[in-house]
Amino acid sequence: MDPKNSFKQKAKEARDKKAIYGDDIDLTKYSNPQPHIHKEIDDLSDLKSHKNLKILRKSGFSENDSRVSGSYLQYDFDTICHKNNDSGVEVLPIDVALEEYSDWIQDYWWKNIAIDTDKFTANTELNMTRGYFIRAKAGAKITYPLQSCLFISRNFGAQNVHNIVIAEEKSDIHIITGCATSAKAGLHIGVSEFYVKEGAALTFTMVHNWAENFYVRPRTVTTVAAGGKFNSNYIALEPVKSLQLFPTTILKEDATARYNSILYGHPNTIMDVGGKVILEGNGARAEVLSRAVSAGGKIIARGILDGKASGIKAHLACDGLILAESGIIHAVPELIADRPDLEMSHEASIGKIGEDQLNYLMARGMTEEEATDAIVRGFLSIDITGLRPEIAAELEKMTTLPKGY
Numbered sequence: 448m449d450p451k452n453s454f455k456q457k458a459k460e461a462r463d464k465k466a467i468y469g470d471d472i473d474l475t476k477y478s479n480p481q482p483h484i485h486k487e488i489d490d491l492s493d494l495k496s497h498k499n500l501k502i503l504r505k506s507g508f509s510e511n512d513s514r515v516s517g518s519y520l521q522y523d524f525d526t527i528c529h530k531n532n533d534s535g536v537e538v539l540p541i542d543v544a545l546e547e548y549s550d551w552i553q554d555y556w557w558k559n560i561a562i563d564t565d566k567f568t569a570n571t572e573l574n575m576t577r578g579y580f581i582r583a584k585a586g587a588k589i590t591y592p593l594q595s596c597l598f599i600s601r602n603f604g605a606q607n608v609h610n611i612v613i614a615e616e617k618s619d620i621h622i623i624t625g626c627a628t629s630a631k632a633g634l635h636i637g638v639s640e641f642y643v644k645e646g647a648a649l650t651f652t653m654v655h656n657w658a659e660n661f662y663v664r665p666r667t668v669t670t671v672a673a674g675g676k677f678n679s680n681y682i683a684l685e686p687v688k689s690l691q692l693f694p695t696t697i698l699k700e701d702a703t704a705r706y707n708s709i710l711y712g713h714p715n716t717i718m719d720v721g722g723k724v725i726l727e728g729n730g731a732r733a734e735v736l737s738r739a740v741s742a743g744g745k746i747i748a749r750g751i752l753d754g755k756a757s758g759i760k761a762h763l764a765c766d767g768l769i770l771a772e773s774g775i776i777h778a779v780p781e782l783i784a785d786r787p788d789l790e791m792s793h794e795a796s797i798g799k800i801g802e803d804q805l806n807y808l809m810a811r812g813m814t815e816e817e818a819t820d821a822i823v824r825g826f827l828s829i830d831i832t833g834l835r836p837e838i839a840a841e842l843e844k845m846t847t848l849p850k851g852y
Contacts, residue, residue: 457569482524492510523576535586539580594623596627599630614649650679669694676704688716689717692719696733699731701728704724720746721747754789765795767798
Protein backbone atom coordinates (compact mmCIF):
# COMPACT_ATOMS: atom_id res chain seq x y z
CA MET A 448 0.00 0.00 0.00
CA ASP A 449 1.19 3.54 -0.77
CA PRO A 450 2.45 5.15 2.50
CA LYS A 451 0.19 8.18 2.00
CA ASN A 452 -2.88 5.96 1.66
CA SER A 453 -1.79 3.94 4.68
CA PHE A 454 -1.50 7.10 6.78
CA LYS A 455 -4.97 8.24 5.72
CA GLN A 456 -6.51 4.87 6.52
CA LYS A 457 -5.02 4.84 10.03
CA ALA A 458 -6.27 8.37 10.61
CA LYS A 459 -9.81 7.51 9.48
CA GLU A 460 -9.88 4.56 11.85
CA ALA A 461 -8.76 6.79 14.75
CA ARG A 462 -10.68 10.02 14.17
CA ASP A 463 -13.45 9.09 16.62
CA LYS A 464 -10.98 7.82 19.19
CA LYS A 465 -11.12 9.42 22.62
CA ALA A 466 -8.30 11.84 23.25
CA ILE A 467 -5.77 11.72 26.04
CA TYR A 468 -7.33 12.21 29.51
CA GLY A 469 -10.84 11.81 28.06
CA ASP A 470 -10.92 15.17 26.26
CA ASP A 471 -14.04 15.51 24.14
CA ILE A 472 -13.80 18.61 21.92
CA ASP A 473 -16.28 18.63 19.05
CA LEU A 474 -13.95 19.11 16.07
CA THR A 475 -16.85 19.80 13.71
CA LYS A 476 -17.37 23.23 15.30
CA TYR A 477 -14.13 24.49 13.77
CA SER A 478 -13.68 25.02 10.05
CA ASN A 479 -10.47 24.51 8.11
CA PRO A 480 -9.18 27.68 6.42
CA GLN A 481 -9.25 28.06 2.66
CA PRO A 482 -5.85 28.42 0.97
CA HIS A 483 -4.60 31.46 -0.95
CA ILE A 484 -6.39 34.01 1.21
CA HIS A 485 -3.32 35.77 2.60
CA LYS A 486 -0.68 37.26 0.33
CA GLU A 487 3.01 36.46 0.63
CA ILE A 488 5.38 39.19 1.69
CA ASP A 489 8.66 39.83 -0.08
CA ASP A 490 10.60 40.95 2.96
CA LEU A 491 10.12 40.93 6.73
CA SER A 492 10.31 44.72 6.73
CA ASP A 493 6.88 44.62 5.07
CA LEU A 494 5.53 43.70 8.50
CA LYS A 495 6.39 47.12 9.95
CA SER A 496 2.93 48.41 9.07
CA HIS A 497 1.13 45.10 9.59
CA LYS A 498 -2.02 45.34 11.69
CA ASN A 499 -1.00 42.36 13.84
CA LEU A 500 2.67 43.26 14.30
CA LYS A 501 2.20 43.86 18.02
CA ILE A 502 0.78 40.35 18.47
CA LEU A 503 3.56 38.83 16.38
CA ARG A 504 6.22 40.58 18.44
CA LYS A 505 4.62 39.39 21.65
CA SER A 506 4.88 35.85 20.28
CA GLY A 507 8.60 36.17 19.63
CA PHE A 508 8.46 37.03 15.92
CA SER A 509 10.50 40.01 14.77
CA GLU A 510 10.45 42.05 11.58
CA ASN A 511 14.20 42.64 11.97
CA ASP A 512 15.65 40.29 9.37
CA SER A 513 19.27 40.95 10.31
CA ARG A 514 19.04 39.23 13.71
CA VAL A 515 17.58 35.86 12.67
CA SER A 516 18.95 32.92 10.71
CA GLY A 517 15.62 32.23 9.05
CA SER A 518 11.88 32.86 9.29
CA TYR A 519 8.61 31.01 8.81
CA LEU A 520 5.26 32.79 9.14
CA GLN A 521 1.94 31.05 8.51
CA TYR A 522 -1.48 32.71 8.58
CA ASP A 523 -4.30 30.18 8.86
CA PHE A 524 -3.46 27.87 5.90
CA ASP A 525 -1.12 30.16 3.97
CA THR A 526 2.63 30.45 4.38
CA ILE A 527 3.18 34.17 3.85
CA CYS A 528 6.92 34.09 4.46
CA HIS A 529 9.68 31.48 4.57
CA LYS A 530 13.33 32.31 4.07
CA ASN A 531 16.86 31.31 5.05
CA ASN A 532 19.50 33.84 6.06
CA ASP A 533 22.12 31.24 6.95
CA SER A 534 23.44 28.60 4.56
CA GLY A 535 23.51 26.10 7.42
CA VAL A 536 19.76 26.11 7.91
CA GLU A 537 16.75 25.31 5.73
CA VAL A 538 13.12 26.40 6.22
CA LEU A 539 10.22 25.20 4.05
CA PRO A 540 6.45 24.70 4.25
CA ILE A 541 5.99 21.04 5.13
CA ASP A 542 4.10 20.19 1.94
CA VAL A 543 6.95 21.60 -0.14
CA ALA A 544 9.49 19.58 1.84
CA LEU A 545 7.44 16.40 1.35
CA GLU A 546 7.66 16.91 -2.40
CA GLU A 547 11.28 18.06 -2.63
CA TYR A 548 12.64 15.35 -0.32
CA SER A 549 10.25 12.54 -1.13
CA ASP A 550 13.16 10.08 -1.32
CA TRP A 551 14.05 10.37 2.39
CA ILE A 552 11.62 12.51 4.38
CA GLN A 553 9.33 9.54 4.92
CA ASP A 554 11.97 8.31 7.38
CA TYR A 555 10.76 11.12 9.67
CA TRP A 556 7.08 11.44 8.77
CA TRP A 557 4.88 9.94 11.52
CA LYS A 558 7.86 8.07 12.97
CA ASN A 559 8.05 9.71 16.41
CA ILE A 560 4.28 10.01 16.81
CA ALA A 561 1.61 7.48 15.89
CA ILE A 562 -1.15 8.80 13.66
CA ASP A 563 -3.74 7.05 15.79
CA THR A 564 -2.48 8.40 19.13
CA ASP A 565 -5.79 10.26 19.54
CA LYS A 566 -8.40 12.09 17.52
CA PHE A 567 -6.20 15.18 17.29
CA THR A 568 -3.30 13.43 15.60
CA ALA A 569 -5.78 11.70 13.32
CA ASN A 570 -7.45 14.99 12.46
CA THR A 571 -4.08 16.52 11.59
CA GLU A 572 -3.44 13.83 8.99
CA LEU A 573 -6.94 14.05 7.52
CA ASN A 574 -7.20 17.86 7.51
CA MET A 575 -3.64 19.14 7.55
CA THR A 576 -3.22 22.89 7.14
CA ARG A 577 0.50 22.93 6.45
CA GLY A 578 3.21 23.44 9.08
CA TYR A 579 6.97 23.87 8.77
CA PHE A 580 10.08 21.86 7.96
CA ILE A 581 13.27 23.12 9.62
CA ARG A 582 16.68 21.52 9.17
CA ALA A 583 20.05 22.49 10.64
CA LYS A 584 22.67 20.95 8.37
CA ALA A 585 25.41 18.68 9.69
CA GLY A 586 28.11 20.58 11.53
CA ALA A 587 26.38 23.97 11.21
CA LYS A 588 26.62 26.31 14.20
CA ILE A 589 23.77 28.72 13.63
CA THR A 590 24.70 32.16 14.98
CA TYR A 591 21.26 33.73 15.25
CA PRO A 592 18.00 32.07 16.29
CA LEU A 593 15.50 30.93 13.69
CA GLN A 594 11.96 32.24 14.14
CA SER A 595 8.57 30.87 13.25
CA CYS A 596 4.98 31.80 13.99
CA LEU A 597 1.67 30.02 13.41
CA PHE A 598 -1.18 32.54 13.37
CA ILE A 599 -4.98 32.14 13.32
CA SER A 600 -6.96 35.12 12.06
CA ARG A 601 -10.52 33.75 11.71
CA ASN A 602 -13.05 33.11 14.45
CA PHE A 603 -13.74 29.40 14.92
CA GLY A 604 -10.99 28.56 12.48
CA ALA A 605 -8.96 25.38 12.84
CA GLN A 606 -5.25 25.01 12.31
CA ASN A 607 -3.99 21.42 12.03
CA VAL A 608 -0.26 21.67 11.42
CA HIS A 609 2.43 19.00 11.15
CA ASN A 610 6.01 20.16 11.80
CA ILE A 611 9.31 18.37 11.28
CA VAL A 612 12.54 19.67 12.85
CA ILE A 613 15.90 17.96 12.22
CA ALA A 614 19.16 18.99 13.86
CA GLU A 615 21.72 16.98 11.91
CA GLU A 616 24.96 15.62 13.36
CA LYS A 617 26.99 18.14 15.41
CA SER A 618 24.77 21.07 14.44
CA ASP A 619 23.63 23.73 16.92
CA ILE A 620 20.42 25.71 16.46
CA HIS A 621 17.95 27.73 18.52
CA ILE A 622 14.36 28.01 17.28
CA ILE A 623 11.92 30.54 18.69
CA THR A 624 8.39 29.69 17.70
CA GLY A 625 5.18 31.48 18.57
CA CYS A 626 1.52 30.57 18.25
CA ALA A 627 -0.88 33.49 18.22
CA THR A 628 -4.24 34.82 17.11
CA SER A 629 -6.27 37.93 16.40
CA ALA A 630 -9.50 35.90 16.63
CA LYS A 631 -11.63 35.31 19.72
CA ALA A 632 -12.27 31.57 19.37
CA GLY A 633 -10.65 28.70 17.53
CA LEU A 634 -8.74 25.42 17.58
CA HIS A 635 -5.05 24.79 17.11
CA ILE A 636 -3.61 21.28 16.77
CA GLY A 637 0.13 21.03 16.30
CA VAL A 638 1.88 17.72 15.62
CA SER A 639 5.65 18.20 15.90
CA GLU A 640 8.38 15.62 15.39
CA PHE A 641 11.89 16.64 16.46
CA TYR A 642 15.05 14.71 15.63
CA VAL A 643 18.33 15.69 17.33
CA LYS A 644 21.11 13.70 15.73
CA GLU A 645 24.38 12.53 17.30
CA GLY A 646 26.29 15.36 18.99
CA ALA A 647 23.76 18.00 17.91
CA ALA A 648 22.13 20.67 20.08
CA LEU A 649 18.59 22.03 19.68
CA THR A 650 17.01 24.73 21.84
CA PHE A 651 13.30 25.20 21.19
CA THR A 652 11.52 28.15 22.79
CA MET A 653 7.74 28.16 22.43
CA VAL A 654 5.56 31.18 23.26
CA HIS A 655 1.79 30.64 23.29
CA ASN A 656 -0.29 33.79 22.84
CA TRP A 657 -3.87 32.63 22.39
CA ALA A 658 -7.28 34.05 23.42
CA GLU A 659 -9.94 33.24 26.00
CA ASN A 660 -11.98 30.85 23.84
CA PHE A 661 -9.22 28.86 22.18
CA TYR A 662 -8.61 25.12 22.47
CA VAL A 663 -4.98 24.18 21.95
CA ARG A 664 -3.69 20.63 21.48
CA PRO A 665 0.04 20.26 20.68
CA ARG A 666 1.40 16.74 20.25
CA THR A 667 5.22 16.60 20.29
CA VAL A 668 7.83 13.85 20.48
CA THR A 669 11.60 14.38 20.33
CA THR A 670 14.31 11.77 19.78
CA VAL A 671 17.81 12.74 20.93
CA ALA A 672 20.66 10.59 19.62
CA ALA A 673 23.90 9.79 21.46
CA GLY A 674 25.56 12.88 22.91
CA GLY A 675 22.78 15.19 21.71
CA LYS A 676 21.29 18.05 23.70
CA PHE A 677 17.69 19.26 23.73
CA ASN A 678 16.46 22.33 25.64
CA SER A 679 12.73 23.08 25.63
CA ASN A 680 11.39 26.40 26.95
CA TYR A 681 7.62 26.90 27.15
CA ILE A 682 5.89 30.20 28.04
CA ALA A 683 2.11 30.58 28.35
CA LEU A 684 0.96 33.76 30.10
CA GLU A 685 -2.08 34.83 28.06
CA PRO A 686 -5.69 33.58 28.53
CA VAL A 687 -6.73 30.35 26.81
CA LYS A 688 -9.87 28.24 27.21
CA SER A 689 -8.15 24.87 27.33
CA LEU A 690 -4.53 23.92 26.79
CA GLN A 691 -3.32 20.34 26.82
CA LEU A 692 0.23 19.34 26.00
CA PHE A 693 2.46 16.52 27.13
CA PRO A 694 5.64 16.45 25.04
CA THR A 695 7.80 13.33 25.20
CA THR A 696 11.56 13.15 24.76
CA ILE A 697 13.55 9.94 24.21
CA LEU A 698 17.21 10.13 25.20
CA LYS A 699 19.87 7.82 23.86
CA GLU A 700 23.37 7.28 25.33
CA ASP A 701 24.85 10.38 27.06
CA ALA A 702 22.05 12.56 25.66
CA THR A 703 20.56 15.38 27.75
CA ALA A 704 17.21 17.17 27.96
CA ARG A 705 16.01 20.16 29.94
CA TYR A 706 12.41 21.39 30.09
CA ASN A 707 11.45 24.83 31.44
CA SER A 708 7.78 25.82 31.68
CA ILE A 709 6.25 29.13 32.80
CA LEU A 710 2.45 29.02 33.17
CA TYR A 711 -0.13 31.61 34.19
CA GLY A 712 -3.70 30.39 34.69
CA HIS A 713 -6.34 33.08 34.22
CA PRO A 714 -9.94 32.63 35.48
CA ASN A 715 -11.88 30.08 33.39
CA THR A 716 -8.65 28.67 31.96
CA ILE A 717 -7.69 24.99 32.09
CA MET A 718 -4.03 24.12 31.52
CA ASP A 719 -3.08 20.46 31.48
CA VAL A 720 0.64 20.71 30.86
CA GLY A 721 3.57 18.40 31.46
CA GLY A 722 6.35 16.43 29.93
CA LYS A 723 7.82 12.95 29.83
CA VAL A 724 11.46 12.04 29.42
CA ILE A 725 12.39 8.45 28.65
CA LEU A 726 16.06 7.88 29.48
CA GLU A 727 16.89 4.92 27.27
CA GLY A 728 20.66 5.27 26.97
CA ASN A 729 23.39 4.84 29.53
CA GLY A 730 24.54 8.14 31.05
CA ALA A 731 21.52 10.14 29.88
CA ARG A 732 20.59 13.28 31.86
CA ALA A 733 17.29 15.15 32.26
CA GLU A 734 15.81 18.05 34.19
CA VAL A 735 12.15 19.10 34.10
CA LEU A 736 11.27 22.41 35.80
CA SER A 737 7.97 24.28 35.91
CA ARG A 738 6.57 27.40 37.55
CA ALA A 739 2.78 27.71 37.67
CA VAL A 740 0.69 30.65 38.90
CA SER A 741 -3.09 30.38 39.18
CA ALA A 742 -5.11 33.58 39.32
CA GLY A 743 -8.36 31.61 39.25
CA GLY A 744 -7.66 29.01 36.58
CA LYS A 745 -6.99 25.30 36.88
CA ILE A 746 -3.45 24.09 36.21
CA ILE A 747 -2.46 20.43 36.11
CA ALA A 748 1.33 20.13 36.04
CA ARG A 749 2.39 16.63 35.04
CA GLY A 750 5.87 15.22 34.80
CA ILE A 751 7.25 11.74 34.22
CA LEU A 752 10.84 10.56 34.31
CA ASP A 753 11.24 7.01 33.01
CA GLY A 754 14.69 5.55 33.69
CA LYS A 755 15.69 2.52 31.65
CA ALA A 756 19.52 2.55 31.63
CA SER A 757 22.62 2.62 33.79
CA GLY A 758 24.24 5.77 35.14
CA ILE A 759 21.37 8.11 34.34
CA LYS A 760 20.55 11.20 36.40
CA ALA A 761 17.25 13.08 36.30
CA HIS A 762 15.30 15.59 38.38
CA LEU A 763 11.73 16.85 38.24
CA ALA A 764 10.52 20.00 40.05
CA CYS A 765 7.15 21.77 40.03
CA ASP A 766 6.39 24.91 42.04
CA GLY A 767 2.93 26.47 42.18
CA LEU A 768 1.58 29.78 43.46
CA ILE A 769 -2.15 30.41 43.99
CA LEU A 770 -3.32 34.04 43.91
CA ALA A 771 -7.12 33.58 44.01
CA GLU A 772 -9.53 31.49 46.09
CA SER A 773 -10.88 29.86 42.93
CA GLY A 774 -7.42 28.86 41.71
CA ILE A 775 -6.43 25.19 41.45
CA ILE A 776 -3.00 23.68 40.92
CA HIS A 777 -2.55 19.92 40.72
CA ALA A 778 1.06 18.74 40.62
CA VAL A 779 1.56 15.18 39.38
CA PRO A 780 5.24 14.17 39.47
CA GLU A 781 6.11 10.55 38.61
CA LEU A 782 9.30 8.53 38.61
CA ILE A 783 9.62 5.15 36.91
CA ALA A 784 12.72 2.96 37.21
CA ASP A 785 13.35 -0.68 36.39
CA ARG A 786 16.97 -0.94 37.57
CA PRO A 787 18.97 0.10 40.66
CA ASP A 788 22.02 1.87 39.19
CA LEU A 789 20.48 5.28 38.46
CA GLU A 790 19.59 8.55 40.23
CA MET A 791 16.18 10.18 39.86
CA SER A 792 14.39 12.64 42.14
CA HIS A 793 11.36 14.91 42.23
CA GLU A 794 9.92 17.73 44.31
CA ALA A 795 6.73 19.76 44.23
CA SER A 796 5.41 22.70 46.23
CA ILE A 797 2.20 24.73 46.10
CA GLY A 798 1.37 27.76 48.23
CA LYS A 799 0.34 31.38 48.36
CA ILE A 800 2.25 34.62 48.76
CA GLY A 801 3.50 34.87 52.32
CA GLU A 802 2.45 37.78 54.51
CA ASP A 803 6.05 38.23 55.63
CA GLN A 804 7.16 38.69 52.02
CA LEU A 805 4.48 41.30 51.38
CA ASN A 806 5.17 43.15 54.62
CA TYR A 807 8.92 43.19 53.91
CA LEU A 808 8.47 44.87 50.53
CA MET A 809 5.70 47.21 51.68
CA ALA A 810 7.89 48.38 54.56
CA ARG A 811 10.35 49.54 51.91
CA GLY A 812 7.86 51.74 50.17
CA MET A 813 5.96 49.44 47.80
CA THR A 814 2.18 49.33 47.65
CA GLU A 815 0.56 45.94 48.19
CA GLU A 816 -0.06 45.64 44.44
CA GLU A 817 3.55 46.50 43.60
CA ALA A 818 4.84 44.05 46.20
CA THR A 819 2.62 41.25 44.89
CA ASP A 820 3.72 42.00 41.34
CA ALA A 821 7.40 41.82 42.32
CA ILE A 822 6.96 38.52 44.16
CA VAL A 823 5.09 36.86 41.28
CA ARG A 824 7.63 38.10 38.74
CA GLY A 825 10.44 36.66 40.80
CA PHE A 826 8.57 33.38 41.18
CA LEU A 827 8.06 33.05 37.42
CA SER A 828 11.71 33.74 36.67
CA ILE A 829 13.45 30.61 35.39
CA ASP A 830 16.92 30.42 33.95
CA ILE A 831 15.96 29.72 30.35
CA THR A 832 18.88 27.81 28.89
CA GLY A 833 20.21 28.64 25.46
CA LEU A 834 19.01 32.20 24.96
CA ARG A 835 21.37 34.48 23.08
CA PRO A 836 21.79 38.11 24.28
CA GLU A 837 20.04 39.69 21.30
CA ILE A 838 16.70 38.05 22.17
CA ALA A 839 16.92 37.94 25.97
CA ALA A 840 15.46 41.45 26.30
CA GLU A 841 12.48 40.63 24.06
CA LEU A 842 11.70 37.41 25.92
CA GLU A 843 11.84 39.33 29.20
CA LYS A 844 9.05 41.52 27.83
CA MET A 845 7.05 38.39 27.00
CA THR A 846 7.10 37.29 30.64
CA THR A 847 5.60 40.59 31.81
CA LEU A 848 2.48 39.78 33.77
CA PRO A 849 -0.88 40.55 32.18
CA LYS A 850 -2.78 43.53 33.57
CA GLY A 851 -5.44 42.88 36.15
CA TYR A 852 -4.07 39.63 37.52
